[in-house]
Amino acid sequence: MIWLLPLVVVGGLFVPLLGYLVLLMMITLLILAYFRGRFWCWHLCPRGAFLDLVLAKFSLKKKIPRLFTKPPVRWAIFALFMLAFTFQLITADKTWLAFGVVFVRMCLVTTLIAIFIGIPINQRAWCAICPMGTLQGKINSCSRRKK
Numbered sequence: 001m002i003w004l005l006p007l008v009v010v011g012g013l014f015v016p017l018l019g020y021l022v023l024l025m026m027i028t029l030l031i032l033a034y035f036r037g038r039f040w041c042w043h044l045c046p047r048g049a050f051l052d053l054v055l056a057k058f059s060l061k062k063k064i065p066r067l068f069t070k071p072p073v074r075w076a077i078f079a080l081f082m083l084a085f086t087f088q089l090i091t092a093d094k095t096w097l098a099f100g101v102v103f104v105r106m107c108l109v110t111t112l113i114a115i116f117i118g119i120p121i122n123q124r125a126w127c128a129i130c131p132m133g134t135l136q137g138k139i140n141s142c143s144r145r146k147k
């Protein structure tokens with residue numbers, strides 16, 4: 001699945017409709033989260049694979065700061081991400097192409113952040129604060145409470 005990441009963040013710059021792959025992945029991971037927890041993160045996520053297979057070679061592999069794992073911090077980042085995402089969707093032209101650009105941009109920016117913190121800290125530092133990871137954890141804890 002690692003190939004999906006360059007396909008979106010590089011290919012998407014030329015073919016914005018590739019951004020819809022991000023939407024497809026988001027839907028898939030949310031469904032999986034309900035039944036299998038963070039299965040997506042450990043087995044399918046293209047960015048997770050990139051972080052483990054590529055970024056790990058350049059990372060200092062330090063301990064992930066405890067601050068990153070604190071729920072208020074993770075939910076604040078989630079809220080920030082959703083605000084930025086929603087703002088872009090609202091202000092974009094109402095075309096399929098423009099929405100595709102939004103998905104590509106969000107994927108590109110979050111990947112750059114993952115690289116930016118992954119090298120000096122730990123390759124999986126982003127995963128501690130990833131909004132999709134936070135959401136998967138929440139969905140899974142809710143589904144377990146229901147069972």
Ligand code: SF4
Pocket residue numbers: 040041042045046047048126127128130131132133134
């Ligand atoms: S936490 Fe986010 S980036 Fe990391 S593996 Fe999960 S979905 Fe992918």
